[in-house]
Amino acid sequence: MKRIHRLLLSGCAGLLLSLPWFGLPGWILFFAFVPLLYLEHFFYKYKEGFPTVSLWGHVFFAALIWNILASWWMTKVSLVGVGSAMIFNAFLMSTVWWAAHSIRRDLSSPLGYISLVVFWISLEYLQFSWDIEWPCLQLGSVLASNLKIIQWYEYTGTFGGTLWILLLNIFLFKLLQSFLDKTKQLKVKLTYVTVSGLFILVPIVWSLILYTGYTEEKNPIHISIIQPNVDPYTEKFDMESEEQKLDDFLRLATHVTTDSTDLIVGPETVFEHQYLWNEDGFQSNHFLNELQHFLNNFKKAELVFGVSSFKVYENEDEITPSAQNKDGVIYDRFNTALLLDRAGETQIYHKSKLVAGVEKVPFQKYFSVLKNNYIDLGGTSGTLGRQTEASNLEMQNGVVIAPVICFESVFGAYVSDYVKKGAELIVVMTNDGWWKNSRGYKQHLLFSQLRAIETRRSIARAANTGTSCFINQRGEVLQATNWWEAAAISGCVNKNDEITYYVEHGDFIPRAAIFVSIMIVLLVFVRRFR
Incomplete structure (x- = not known):
């Protein structure tokens, strides 16, 4: 195979992998890796003439195309920072x-394919877990555009989708290979046809049964x-x-x-003047007083919304690694969700999953000198404080709500x-x-649609602009607002207190993948040592 043909295959793979991120059906990923698997087989077949790094370069080229085409919009924040992240992510994928x-x-050969699956899932899990998160290219997540075929995520989460996609690519490649290899017997070809068909149909049929059979309790x-439509720039x-x-x-x-309104929902950082929202002075806060006065016009309405708040530390024991020091005043700034009731009482949640390079410095405890070096995004930027775990807000009527702020909606296990x-x-x-x-x-x-399926919880999504909407427990969007328009919508959603299998057991698929990956790596070291 000539170099130009190999590069064309790499480019084709990169293009196919990026298409679902442009709004095309997510099932394109079922065969998007096939060109790379074909290349991998070529370098395996002719391994005497090519070093292992030959494949790395071709996959890096495909992964870089994928990262750029699928994530280019992030460069609106920082070309250098996001561009560097794309290159680094492509490096990890190709590795x-x-x-x-x-x-x-x-x-x-079988162990090689097993390694590809478990190593890839382990990498995706790492992208959700370490301090420079880059989870937006997770394979299983993009299937959210095909809700009716992924209702079983309530059992597996999105990593079940990643596993499904990887296995389908491998079996479809083996099917293609069996037809290209004229020496393969008909029985072998029929086996691959059967296995591939089952891998496609069984999850889809199961999902359609769950979709049609799921009924929300009234x-x-x-x-x-409320969608205020404030231009952040x-x-x-x-x-x-x-x-x-x-x-x-x-x-x-x-x-x-x-x-009749129980809850009014505002978006992230409705108010961003960082010196107006001292958490120790909420009782005399002018804006909270005005909002409470508005709530008193209605029988039972409460309000949850976002602000940029700060907290001053008087005791040295309270000071956190993210704390700022200005003119001798030591304080933390937070991306905060506030629940305000009719009595003027507030409950606070501080955003925990912060955006690397925007709201936090990655590995800050090791590189504290970089604390104040970040991408400037106005009122929500800089090294922010955070709370270490999820916590709920409880309304006066006893309804318990999960306040998920922006980037946190990407993390299934955290939600x-x-x-x-x-x-x-x-x-x-x-x-x-x-x-x-x-x-x-x-x-x-x-x-957000994925989180609704995984948890079987209704979602009220308030965006400053973008798409504000309601999402039912099957992940379907209702009453979506238009882009770049001030808007307000009203409706009813159903509460739910049932716990799904995924909520109870979490990301068991990547945990298993990490275990198998460690066993494979140990096996490799033992074989090399012997």
Whole structure:
């Protein structure tokens, strides 16, 4: 095979892998890896003439195309930072293929394919778990555009989708290989046809049964959602601007709030003036007083919304690694969700899953000198404080809600922690205006749909702009607002207190993959040592 043909195969794989992130059906991933598997087999077949690094370069080329085409919209925030992350992610992806290819060469063909599957899933899990998270290219997540075929995520989470995609690619490649190899017997070809067909049909049929058979228990809560539509690139952070945002928020809320309304939901950082939201002074906060006065016009309405708050530390024991020191005052800034009831009482949740390079410095405890070096995104930027685990907010009527802020909706296991602690309803507060009119805000919505399926919780999603909506327990979007329009919607969603298998057991698939990966690596070392 000539070099140009190999590069064309790599480019084809990169293009196929990126297509679902442009809104095309997620099932394209069922065969998107086949060109790379064909290349891997070529280098395996002619391994005497090519070093193992030959495959690495071809996969890196495909992975870089995939990263760029699927994530280009992130460069609207930082070309250098996001570009570096793309290159690094492509490096990790290609290294997984190189490692699996090396094992296939040195040990056995089946073990090589097993290694590819478990190494890839382990890499995806790492992308959710370490301090420079890059989970947006997870294979299983993009199937959210095909909700009816992934209802079984309530058992496996999105890693079940990744496993499904990888196995299908391998079996479809083996099927293609059997037809290209004229020496293969008809029995072998029929075996691959049967196995591939079962791998495609069984999960889809199972999902359709779950989809048609799932009925929400009637347990309604009436919610109003506010979409202020503030441009994050031009907004100001002075008192006059904050007052205008308050007026606009209340004007929109007036149109959809009635005596039947239980909860009003605002987006992330409705108010961002960092010096106006001292957590020790909420009782005298002008904005909270105005919002409470508005709530008193209705029988039972409460309000949950986002602000940029801060907390001053008087005692040295309270100081955190993320704390700032300005003129001798030591404090933390937070991306905060506030629940305000009619009595003026507040409950606080601090965003825990922070965006690397924007809201936190990765590995800060090792590189504290970089604390104040970050991408400037206005009021929510800088090294923020965080809480270490998920915590719920409880309304006066006893309804327990999960306050999920922006990036946190990407993390299935983290959102499940809210549900384990009693959340009956999920509220997602976000500001998708940073991504402008790109695929960014559309892709972000898909993660909320996945969380609804995994937890079987209804979701009220409030975006500053983008898509504000309700999402039912099957992951379907209801009453979606338009992009770049101030809007307010109102509707009822059902609470739920049942625990799904995924919520109870978490990400058991990647845990198993990591265990198998460790065993394979140990086997390789033992064989090399002997």
